Amino acid sequence: MMYKPLLALAVAFALPVALFADPITGTLAAQGSDSFTSSTITFGTDGMVNGGPGANTGSFSILPDGTPITFFPAFPPSTPLPYMQGVNMVPSGLQPLTLFSTSASGETFNFIMNDYTANYFTGNGCLSGAVCLTATGDGYFTASGTTPYTSSPGSFTFTSQLASGQTSTTFSASAVAIPSSVPEPASIALLGSGMLGLAEIVRRRMNTSLQ
Numbered sequence: 001m002m003y004k005p006l007l008a009l010a011v012a013f014a015l016p017v018a019l020f021a022d023p024i025t026g027t028l029a030a031q032g033s034d035s036f037t038s039s040t041i042t043f044g045t046d047g048m049v050n051g052g053p054g055a056n057t058g059s060f061s062i063l064p065d066g067t068p069i070t071f072f073p074a075f076p077p078s079t080p081l082p083y084m085q086g087v088n089m090v091p092s093g094l095q096p097l098t099l100f101s102t103s104a105s106g107e108t109f110n111f112i113m114n115d116y117t118a119n120y121f122t123g124n125g126c127l128s129g130a131v132c133l134t135a136t137g138d139g140y141f142t143a144s145g146t147t148p149y150t151s152s153p154g155s156f157t158f159t160s161q162l163a164s165g166q167t168s169t170t171f172s173a174s175a176v177a178i179p180s181s182v183p184e185p186a187s188i189a190l191l192g193s194g195m196l197g198l199a200e201i202v203r204r205r206m207n208t209s210l211q
Contacts, residue, residue, distance in 0.1 A: 021150035023179035024109070024141045026058020030069050030100070030175075034160055035168040036133050038120050040080035041160075043071040044168065049102060051174070059149065059177065062105040069102045083118040083135070090114055099139065099156065107145035111154060111175060114139045132161040141177045153178050 029051025033044035047069035049056060056063050072079065074097075090097045090113055099113040116137035126132035135158040143149035155178075160171035 021148040022059075024059045024143055024149050024152040024154075024177045025179050026060045026177055027056065028060040028063065028102075028109075028175045028177075029055035030102075030173045032069065032071075032171055032173075033168050034171045036120075036160060036162060038131075039084070040082050041133065041135075042078055042080040043171075045077060047071055047100070055174075059143070059147075060109065062107060063102060063109075064104065067102055067104045069100050071100045073098055073101045083116065085118060085120055087117045088115065090116075099137075103145075105146075107143055107147060110142045111156065112139045112142060113137055113156075127161050127163060130161045130163040132159070134159050141175075 028049065030047055031050045032047030035042050035044075048065070049060075049063045049067040049069060050065045052065070056065075072081065095114075096112045099111045101108060101110045103109070114137070116135050119134045120131065121134075122131050136155065138153070138155050140151050141154045142151050154175055156173060156175040158171060158173045160169050162169045
């Protein structure tokens with residue numbers, strides 16, 4: 001009987017409904033220490049989630065203030081990240097490059113950086129006698145743990161200023177995750193239902209032709 005493979009195909013189309021993963025959404029705020037020059041930045045080891053009430057939203061709401069954040073976890077501690085003024089692309093040899101990783105409540109979030117735009121400057125709102133560094137960039141979030149999340153695009157901002165005579169400073173950073181385009185559960189279920197209906201029609205016709 002030829003209808004059995006079609007029934008199996010229909011079931012295969014219906015199964016993804018149960019396996020559907022949630023997108024990563026929301027905002028995340030962090031702070032820590034760093035040191036920088038006009039061409040490199042080095043993160044300290046005391047980065048943490050810290051934005052106050054309402055700063056960590058959506059998927060990141062499980063991260064309480066004080067949760068440790070590790071920047072560039074694949075690098076040895078205190079490894080400087082080189083940059084040029086303006087747009088910087090992550091070299092292909094370093095991709096995928098994890099900018100930061102943080103974990104709480106059985107979930108680990110990573111931000112994979114694709115590009116970053118750096119601005120090293122004085123004046124224009126920077127503390128008098130200090131130099132400032134801001135950076136913005138794009139990439140995507142991944143997660144592993146108790147919740148089946150799907151990778152989702154995101155972006156980050158970073159600000160830090162270094163006063164005269166200092167060797168390190170305190171930075172502040174924020175990141176936002178945007179839902180990626182994924183098939184809606186209802187659409188997948190509709191497709192599965194349609195395939196099951198088609199399989200039933202074929203089964204009936206096969207039974208009729210064999211009688």
